[in-house]
Amino acid sequence: MNRATPKLIADSRDTTSELSLGQLIEIFRRRWRLVALITTVVLVAVIAVTFLLTPRYEATAQIKLDPLQRQAIDLDKASQPSSPQSDQARIDSEVQVLQSRNIAHAVADQLGLAHDPEFNKKDVPVQGKQVPEAVVDEILNSLTVKAETGTYIIDIGFSSKEANKAAAIANAFVDNYQQDSVNRRTQMAARQTETLDKRLQTLGGEVQAQEAEIARYRAASGIVQGTSQGTITDQQISSLSGQVSSAEAQAAAARASLAAAQRQIAGGGLDAVSSVLNSGVVADLRRQRAEVSREAAEVNARYGPKHPESLKVAQQLGNIDAALHDESRRIVSGLESQAHAADASAASLRAELNRLRAQQAANTRAGVIADGLERQSKATQNIYDQVAQTAQQSNQAQQNFESLATVIERAVAPLKPAFPNRPLFAALGLMLGLIMGVSLALLLEFLTNTVRSADDVELRLGVPFIVSIPRLTPRQLRGEAREEITPADFVTAKPMSSYAEALRTIRSTLVLSSGDTTGRAIAISSALPGEGKTTTALALGRIMAASGDRAIFVDCDLRRGGISALVAGSSTHGLIEVLGGKVPLEQAIVKDSASNLALLPLTAPSFTPVDLFSGRAMKDLLAELCRKYEYVLLDTPPVLAVADARIIASLSSAVLFVVRAEYTPRRAALAALDILAQDGTPILGGALSMVSSKSAAVTPNDPAYYYRKYRSYHTE
Numbered sequence: 001m002n003r004a005t006p007k008l009i010a011d012s013r014d015t016t017s018e019l020s021l022g023q024l025i026e027i028f029r030r031r032w033r034l035v036a037l038i039t040t041v042v043l044v045a046v047i048a049v050t051f052l053l054t055p056r057y058e059a060t061a062q063i064k065l066d067p068l069q070r071q072a073i074d075l076d077k078a079s080q081p082s083s084p085q086s087d088q089a090r091i092d093s094e095v096q097v098l099q100s101r102n103i104a105h106a107v108a109d110q111l112g113l114a115h116d117p118e119f120n121k122k123d124v125p126v127q128g129k130q131v132p133e134a135v136v137d138e139i140l141n142s143l144t145v146k147a148e149t150g151t152y153i154i155d156i157g158f159s160s161k162e163a164n165k166a167a168a169i170a171n172a173f174v175d176n177y178q179q180d181s182v183n184r185r186t187q188m189a190a191r192q193t194e195t196l197d198k199r200l201q202t203l204g205g206e207v208q209a210q211e212a213e214i215a216r217y218r219a220a221s222g223i224v225q226g227t228s229q230g231t232i233t234d235q236q237i238s239s240l241s242g243q244v245s246s247a248e249a250q251a252a253a254a255r256a257s258l259a260a261a262q263r264q265i266a267g268g269g270l271d272a273v274s275s276v277l278n279s280g281v282v283a284d285l286r287r288q289r290a291e292v293s294r295e296a297a298e299v300n301a302r303y304g305p306k307h308p309e310s311l312k313v314a315q316q317l318g319n320i321d322a323a324l325h326d327e328s329r330r331i332v333s334g335l336e337s338q339a340h341a342a343d344a345s346a347a348s349l350r351a352e353l354n355r356l357r358a359q360q361a362a363n364t365r366a367g368v369i370a371d372g373l374e375r376q377s378k379a380t381q382n383i384y385d386q387v388a389q390t391a392q393q394s395n396q397a398q399q400n401f402e403s404l405a406t407v408i409e410r411a412v413a414p415l416k417p418a419f420p421n422r423p424l425f426a427a428l429g430l431m432l433g434l435i436m437g438v439s440l441a442l443l444l445e446f447l448t449n450t451v452r453s454a455d456d457v458e459l460r461l462g463v464p465f466i467v468s469i470p471r472l473t474p475r476q477l478r479g480e481a482r483e484e485i486t487p488a489d490f491v492t493a494k495p496m497s498s499y500a501e502a503l504r505t506i507r508s509t510l511v512l513s514s515g516d517t518t519g520r521a522i523a524i525s526s527a528l529p530g531e532g533k534t535t536t537a538l539a540l541g542r543i544m545a546a547s548g549d550r551a552i553f554v555d556c557d558l559r560r561g562g563i564s565a566l567v568a569g570s571s572t573h574g575l576i577e578v579l580g581g582k583v584p585l586e587q588a589i590v591k592d593s594a595s596n597l598a599l600l601p602l603t604a605p606s607f608t609p610v611d612l613f614s615g616r617a618m619k620d621l622l623a624e625l626c627r628k629y630e631y632v633l634l635d636t637p638p639v640l641a642v643a644d645a646r647i648i649a650s651l652s653s654a655v656l657f658v659v660r661a662e663y664t665p666r667r668a669a670l671a672a673l674d675i676l677a678q679d680g681t682p683i684l685g686g687a688l689s690m691v692s693s694k695s696a697a698v699t700p701n702d703p704a705y706y707y708r709k710y711r712s713y714h715t716e
Contacts (some may be wrong), residue, residue, distance in 0.1 A: 009509065013313050015141050016078035023233040025102075026453075027441060027442065027445045028438070028441065030441075030452070031441035031444065031445065034437060034440065034441055035434070035438055035440075035441050035445070036437070037437070038433055038436050038437035038440060039431065039433030039434050039436075039437045041433070042428050042429055042432055042436055043426065043429040043433050043435030046425055046426065046428065046432070046433075047425065047426055047429060049095025049425075050420040050422045050426075053419070053420045054161060055417035055419065055420070056159045056161060056416060056417055056418060056419040057159065057160060057162065057163040057166045057413070057414045057416075057417050058144075058157050058158065058159045058160075058162070058166060058414060058418035058419070059157065059160075059163070059166040059167035059169075059411035059412065059413060059414055060156065060157040060158075060170060061155075061156045061157075061170045061171055061173075061174045061256070061407070061409060061410050062153055062154070062155055062156075062405045062407075062408040062409040063153070063154050063156065063174060063177075063405040063406065063407055064151075064152050064153050064154075064405065064408050065090070065091060065152040065153075065154065065296055065404055065405050065406070066152075066404055066406065067087060067152055075242070075429065076555065082310050087152075090155070091147045091152065092147070094404065094405070095145050095146075095147050095154060095156065097177065097180070097181075098142060098145045098154065098156060098173065098177050099140060099145050100191075101136055101140070102180070102294065102604060103173060103176050103177055103180055104136045104140050104143070105136060106176040106180070107132050107139065107169060107172045107176055108131040108135055108139055109129055109131055109159070109171055110137060110172055110176065110181045111136060111168065111169060111172055111213075113131075113139060113169070114126045114130075114131045114132060114135050116140075118160065118161055118199065118633055119135045119138040119139055119163075120132065120134070120135050120138075121134075123132060127322045131466075138481065138565070139169070139282070142158055142159045142160060143156070143157070143158055143173065144156075144157040144158070144159070144496075144644060145157075152612070154179050154405070155176055156173050156177075156411075157170060157411075158170040158173065159403065159419065162255060163413035163414050163415070164413045164535065165414045166193075166411070166413070166414070167411040167412055167414075168411075171410050171411050172327075173406055174410070174411075178404075178405060178407075179406065181405065183355075185404070189417050192491035196390055198387055198388055199387050200384065200387055202381055203384040203387060204382050204384060204674055206384075207380050207381050207384055208378060210373065210376060210377035210380060210660075211377055214372060214373045214374055214377060216403055217369065217373060219581035236400070237353065237356045237357060239357060240352055240353050241353060242306060242350050244346065244349040244350055244353050246416060247342065247345045247346040247349050248346045248349075250342045250345070250346075251339070251342030251345070251346040253342070254335070254338045254339035254341075254342040254343075255339045255342070255343070257335050257338075257339070257447045258335045258336055258338075258339040258618065264351065265461055265697070278711050281327050282324060282328065282331075285320055285323050285324045285327065286324065287573045288320055288510075289317060289320040289321065289324070291312060292317050292320060293317060293589060293643065294312055296310065296313035296314060296316075296317060299313050300313075302505060304567055311527060313604050323417065329381045331356075337373060347381070354387060363598055374417070377653055384582045391693075410487070430573045449665050449666045449667060450488050450662050450663060450664055450665055450666060451523060451628040451659045451660075451661065451662075451664050451665075451666050451669055452661060453688075454468065454664050456666065457659065457686040458689065460666055460670075460695055461659075461666070461669055461670060461686060462673070463657060463683050463685055463686045464683075464684075464685040464686070465685060465686055465688075466505065466506055466509050466684070466685040466686060466687045467502045467505040467506055467509075467518075467687050468502065468661070468687075468688040468691040469499065469503070469532070469536060469688060469689045469690070470498050470499050470501045470502060470691055471689075471690040471691055471692045472487050472499060474491055476490065476494075476497075477490060485538060486535065487499065487532075488535055488538040488539045488542060488594075489594060490544075491503060491543055492542055492594045492595060493571065494544070495546065499539075500539075500543060502687075503536070503539050503540050504543055504547070505549060505643075506536075506540055506687060507540065507544050507549070509541055509684065509685060510522060510684070513654070513684060514653075519625075519626030519627060519630060520626065520628065520630070520631055520632065520653040520654070521622050521625070521626060521632040521652040522631060522632065522633060522652060522653060522654055522655075522684065523633065523634040523636050523645075523648055523649045523652035523654070523655045523656070524536060524537035524540070524633060524634065524635055524636065524649075524655075524656045524658060525636040525637075525638070525639055525645050525648075525649055525655055525656070525657060525658070525672075525675045525676075526639070526642050526657065526658045526659065526660070526664070527638060527639055527642060527659070527664075527668045527669045527672035528638050528640060528641065528664060528668055529560075529638050529659035530657060530658055530660065530663075531658050531659060531663065531664055531689060532689035532690055533635065533636075533638075533658040533689075534555075534563065534635050535689075536656075536658050536687065536689055537553060537633050537635045538553055538597075538635075540633060540656075541553040541592075541595075541597045541633050542592065542595040542597050543594040544597070544631055544633075545592070545595040545597035546595055546596075548628050549598060549629060549631055550596070550598075550628070550629045550630045550632065551629070551631040551632075551633060552597070552598035552599070552600060552625055552626070552628075552631075552632055553592075553597055553598070553599050553600065553633045553635065554575060554600040554632060554633065554634050554635065555599075555600065555601045555602045555635050555645065556575065556635055556636050556648050557602070557635055557636065557637040557642075558576070558602065558612070558615070558642075559637060560636070560637070560643060560645065561693065563599065563601045563602065563635065571618065573587055573603065574588055574600065574602045574603040575586040575588070575600050575601070575602055576602060576603070576612065576694075577603070578600070578611075578621060579612045579613075579615075579617045579618060579621065580617075581617070585600075585621070585624060585625075588600055588614045598629065600625075611644075612644075612649075612703070613644055613648055613651070614647050615645040618647075618648075618651065619651060622651055622652075634652055635647055636648045636649060638672075639672035639675055639676065640668060640671060640672050640675075645680055646675060646676070646681075649676055649681045650679045650680070650681050652681070653682070654681075654682045654683065655676060656682050656683065656684050656685065656687060656689050657669075657672070657673065657676075657683055657684075657685070657686045657687070658686075658689050659686055659687070660688075660689050660690050661688045661689065661690055661691045661692075663690070
């Protein structure tokens with residue numbers, strides 16, 4: 001198995017992955033004791049500090065602003081309803097006034113706070129009633145003014161070391177604020193009254209000047225106002241218009257009569273004129289002529305036409321006819337005169353009407369200007385009236401101004417201190433402790449470079465994870481006779497334990513990876529000493545022997561030779577003697593007293609400079625062992641400590657790499673695996689040793705994570 005490619009993949013995943021929620025949970029599982037310890041320490045420290053702090057009492061008074069009262073009379077807005085924005089601005093303004101230095105000065109002077117050590121901390125000398133600014137600053141620092149949202153209510157709170165003092169100062173702020181608001185409004189009203197009086201004088205002069213200008217203009221323009229119907233010219237035009245209409249009607253009638261007479265004369269002579277026919281004189285003459293005509297007829301009939309009497313009667317008829325003709329001419333002449341007179345009268349009236357209308361147009365233009373002057377005068381008069389009314393209100397307001405605020409609740413001495421708030425401090429201490437604990441846990445997690453879990457084996461080391469071998473507690477290693485036993489002995493004493501089952505998992509991995517091949521040499525190695533590789537190798541050999549496998553354990557750690565300390569009994573011949581050709585192999589192999597496992601031990605640690613493993617003897621020995629046994633377990637020295645480990649690993653079929661959980665540095669394990677990869681040594685996989693049953697290093701990718709669910713299958 002080539003190690004180069006898995007390492008590159010592991011490094012890539014390690015550097016590019018982000019910290020997920022699952023990883024955070026795993027970190028907390030591993031470090032929860034540290035987080036709990038730091039949280040407890042911080043919580044206890046914070047609670048202890050609260051008992052050392054000087055308690056402070058806070059008293060609160062409540063006032064309500066009157067939304068209908070205004071601080072000043074506004075000519076433009078006095079009759080308009082207030083808007084929510086203006087109300088909020090007004091409330092904010094009053095909050096600022098409550099926190100002003102003027103009121104703080106008044107409170108300090110009223111209660112003599114300039115001589116109070118709580119506020120005069122620097123013992124500033126006081127001259128008369130003058131309050132030092134440092135005292136005012138301390139007072140304002142202890143004052144809290146807050147408007148309740150959506151209401152006109154303002155809370156005035158004050159904090160002090162004494163409960164009664166806190167209540168007294170809060171009430172003093174309320175009283176001085178009320179007095180200050182009355183003073184402010186009274187002074188403002190007085191200034192406004194003075195301003196309004198000056199404005200009234202100016203407006204009065206303007207009204208008089210404008211009225212005089214209107215009178216002058218009307219007189220200059222000749223605008224004389226008549227009745228309610230209009231000016232005199234308008235009334236004259238109205239009367240004259242009727243006269244013109246009547247005269248024109250009469251002229252038209254006269255012209256019509258004359259025209260009719262002229263047509264009648266043209267058609268039948270004067271006798272046909274209707275005016276002539278209707279004349280009394282003509283009628284009388286006609287009667288006379290009729291009588292004379294009758295008389296003439298009788299005379300002519302009696303005497304003849306030449307008779308003097310007939311001539312006389314004929315002369316009478318002629319005279320009557322001449323009179324009729326003269327009378328008719330006179331009547332027609334009268335019609336002509338009457339028509340001319342009617343036309344002359346109508347023309348005269350029309351001329352007068354045109355003159356009056358021209359005068360009316362001039363009056364209209366001048367009236368427009370006069371109306372504009374009157375409107376301006378009325379506007380000024382209205383402003384004058386309004387200002388006069390406002391001035392009157394302002395004069396009255398100076399006498400009956402009340403405070404803007406009503407006291408809802410006066411401050412009372414609190415029974416319990418407001419500071420320190422021990423429940424709040426405890427909650428903050430708990431939160432701070434959790435933050436510090438989690439932060440330290442994350443810091444240690446990032447600073448920790450050991451291999452902890454199955455994820456580290458696969459993702460960071462880049463080798464297949466096989467199993468987590470549990471750590472055996474002292475209680476578990478105490479046998480039934482209350483004697484201490486080794487972990488290698490535990491697998492025979494408790495063959496159904498989780499420890500033994502973990503070793504069976506390694507055996508199953510070996511069996512499945514070998515297929516039909518037998519006689520495999522498996523090197524059990526680690527990066528550093530103390531990682532449990534020798535114990536793991538011996539326990540694995542005993543499990544294999546108990547399972548019926550023909551297995552032999554070969555101790556190849558020349559410098560430490562740990563097998564003699566784990567196996568009862570001793571041997572005078574071992575691996576070194578076999579490789580040196582001093583004794584045959586069969587004479588050096590011994591049987592494990594606890595199992596049917598064959599052992600090829602070292603008689604004693606050796607520090608010889610002779611390279612025993614790179615020669616032909618070692619290869620021949622392994623070949624012979626592989627022919628006789630199904631599995632040859634080679635316990636090698638640490639890869640980073642002794643070069644022999646590389647040679648032995650290169651001669652083996654595969655390497656089982658043992659890593660001690662939460663002990664082996666990640667870089668050390670990677671360095672050892674890199675060395676094996678350079679030699680082309682196939683890696684069977686990695687096994688985590690000494691994993692505590694209570695350790696949070698076991699991740700969900702490790703079957704041991706679910707131990708509680710299947711623990712009934714094991715006998716510990």
